Amino acid sequence: MTTSDPKADLHFYLQSARDALLWKLEGLSEYDIRRPSTPTGTNLLGLVKHAASVELGYLGDTFGRPSGEPLPWLEDGAEPNADMWVTADESREYIVELYRRAWTHADATLDALALDTIGKVPWWPSGRDEVTLHHAVVRVIADTHRHAGHADIIRELMDGAVGMNKGNDSMAPGDSAWWENHRSQLEHAAQEADRHIRADQTN
Template identity: 80%
Template sequence: MTSTAAKTDLRFYLQCARDALLWKLEGLSEYDVRRPATPTGTNLLGLVKHAAGVELGYLGDTFGRPSGEPLPWLEDGAEANADMWVTADESREDVVELYRRAWAHADATIDALALDTVGRVPWWADGKDEVTLHHAVTRVIADTHRHAGHADIVRELMDGAVGMSEGNVGVAPGDAAWWEDHRGRLERAAREADRRAAQDRVR
């Protein structure tokens, strides 16, 4: 595979994850894009904010290509976990536009450098901080898809919306009644498996 073909593949899967993450915000109120959906505070707009910082770090600073974007939530002394949520003073539009600028900056790095170019991750330990561009892009793809999965679950719990993109829901077809029945079958199977395991333990 040529370097150009490899970059095309990497860019494709990275963009799929980016688009999926932003799609999860569509049609939601300011409250719903920000509200914590898990005990650790996972929220949709916070995932986007985090993903922007990841791209600017791994596909910018790491290769000597700082973006110049101010990211106070990542500076020394910033509050722990500050990149994973959005304050009332930070607008949805600003966070989304920051993410889009991060895409452009990251894509420019991918275009400008060979995949075997070695960079240094500023927040990794000295002596263990070298990484190739290919590794860094793969890492960002994995991270973004992971968070897109988080966003998919958060959105489903919110209003039942699922999928990677409009027209690509990635689940079996079925109406609400079908899914209720399906979930019931899973619940019964789980309880039966638990019952059998309990019986085995007392034998």
């Protein structure tokens, strides 16, 4: 393609990250979508909750377009990191639908305003809180793709499921035996490199 539609480009990459993040929940139990998978507690449904909060903030409140969604985990007095995990009382359906409503609200902002529109990020320091819509959308895209990458790794470690999306897993072709051989090859190369470095350091 040689023509350019900046808003369409931004929306495409934002939506691809949104879809990937939700896809990683499919087929998993309530426990598995919530359980902490890293020492800092990273979990799949919590990533969705966080992503919804980010969109409502940067692509809503920042441009004077509050969604009206109650987000108690962001209120004064909420415990640190409360937007990164899901309580037992917060259902999968509630969090997923909240995220979808956040998409709708954010997309309406992107449609309604010019990319050079200036907004103010409520939680940034006064005097350094102005941002263009273009910058805000890029920031949300980067954040969402980063967390979709977290979800990729968590899901693979959890049950071996991999891929970018339903229609394109973006993986090299190969069965389980091929991948085991590939992993062994990488392990061998890593060990060899480490031995070489150690040998050089002792000479």
